[in-house]
Amino acid sequence: MYPVCLDIAERLCVVIGGGQVAERKVRGLLISAGVVRVVSPEVTRGLLSLIENRAVEWRQKKYHPSDLEGAFLVFAATNLSTVQAAVHRDARAAGLLINVANAPQLCTFQVPATIRRGDLTVSVATNGKSPAVAAMVRKRLEREFGEEWALLTRLAFLLREQMLAEEDRNMEVKNLFQKILHDDIVDWLRERQWANIQQHLESVLGRPVDRELEILIKENP
Numbered sequence: 001m002y003p004v005c006l007d008i009a010e011r012l013c014v015v016i017g018g019g020q021v022a023e024r025k026v027r028g029l030l031i032s033a034g035v036v037r038v039v040s041p042e043v044t045r046g047l048l049s050l051i052e053n054r055a056v057e058w059r060q061k062k063y064h065p066s067d068l069e070g071a072f073l074v075f076a077a078t079n080l081s082t083v084q085a086a087v088h089r090d091a092r093a094a095g096l097l098i099n100v101a102n103a104p105q106l107c108t109f110q111v112p113a114t115i116r117r118g119d120l121t122v123s124v125a126t127n128g129k130s131p132a133v134a135a136m137v138r139k140r141l142e143r144e145f146g147e148e149w150a151l152l153t154r155l156a157f158l159l160r161e162q163m164l165a166e167e168d169r170n171m172e173v174k175n176l177f178q179k180i181l182h183d184d185i186v187d188w189l190r191e192r193q194w195a196n197i198q199q200h201l202e203s204v205l206g207r208p209v210d211r212e213l214e215i216l217i218k219e220n221p
């Protein structure tokens with residue numbers, strides 16, 4: 001398995017099945033701004049409320065190959081192995097990326113356990129060997145990585161944007177971030193110790209960082 005981050009914004013993701021597993025996949029897709037179509041005679045309460053809010057399209061019927069038209073990603077998440085096999089076969093034939101919830105060996109992609117802190121994403125996979133271990137590691141990461149990591153990522157982005165706009169930059173960016181990113185800055189961000197952050201950044205960069213900090217503070221008072 002080779003991990004990648006897919007841009008699914010505004011792309012159609014078709015989920016066959018409407019149980020708990022389908023619902024979990026749908027929620028993950030919506031977080032990443034995917035356009036979701038669910039095909040299933042029945043759906044969970046959770047899916048129903050997403051459908052009622054028009055966050056998800058529902059084809060209230062059994063799977064038919066035409067349901068895959070226009071898809072970028074396909075998920076087979078029914079409880080019937082014959083349906084699972086048919087969706088897998090049709091998606092493969094159409095050259096689509098396919099996740100088969102009951103058959104890791106048939107998946108062309110698998111879904112990792114994931115935490116998100118702003119633009120920071122941490123995903124955990126076990127090559128399909130133990131999703132429960134993946135979920136366990138995800139829970140640990142949730143405790144270890146708080147919302148301050150969203151701030152750190154945002155701040156680094158604001159600083160990096162400026163660095164990349166300047167000339168003679170490549171070596172510099174790497175060296176500067178080695179100096180900027182240490183454990184203390186994570187603590188300062190958690191505690192909103194803006195003065196310490198400002199002092200540290202200005203001593204490394206040798207320039208004022210009022211603009212970047214103003215943006216960050218406005219977003220995270």
Ligand SMILES: C[C@@]1(CC(=O)O)c2cc3[nH]c(cc4nc(cc5[nH]c(cc(n2)[C@H]1CCC(=O)O)[C@@](C)(CC(=O)O)[C@@H]5CCC(=O)O)C(CC(=O)O)=C4CCC(=O)O)c(CCC(=O)O)c3CC(=O)O
Pocket residue numbers: 024025028099100101102103104107109110111112113114124125126127128129130131132133134135138
């Ligand atoms: C291959 C893969 C395909 C895919 O779905 O993408 C797959 C396959 C299977 N899962 C099964 C079971 C469970 N899956 C979970 C949970 C999750 N499963 C997820 C991913 C994956 N599951 C992919 C591999 C990822 C990896 O590399 O590890 C997570 C990470 C992501 C997500 O689904 O969003 C999400 C946790 C999210 C989180 O908590 O953060 C739980 C726990 C629970 O439900 O609480 C159980 C019960 C306990 C257990 O079995 O371990 C079964 C047996 C079905 C049966 O027996 O009927 C199969 C089929 C098989 O293994 O044959």
Ligand SMILES: NC(=O)C1=CN([C@@H]2O[C@H](COP(=O)(O)OP(=O)(O)OC[C@H]3O[C@@H](n4cnc5c(N)ncnc54)[C@H](O)[C@@H]3O)[C@@H](O)[C@H]2O)C=CC1
Pocket residue numbers: 016017018019020021022039040041042043044061062063077078079080083100101102131
């Ligand atoms: N990959 C994963 O993370 C996990 C996978 N599984 C596997 O995922 C599958 C689904 O699990 P659950 O959601 O718990 O099952 P479930 O029984 O709650 O839901 C099955 C869904 O499939 C729908 N369905 C049945 N026939 C259909 C058809 N012809 N066309 C379209 N939809 C149809 C049903 O209406 C129902 O909504 C099972 O095969 C299970 O073994 C189970 C746990 C975790």
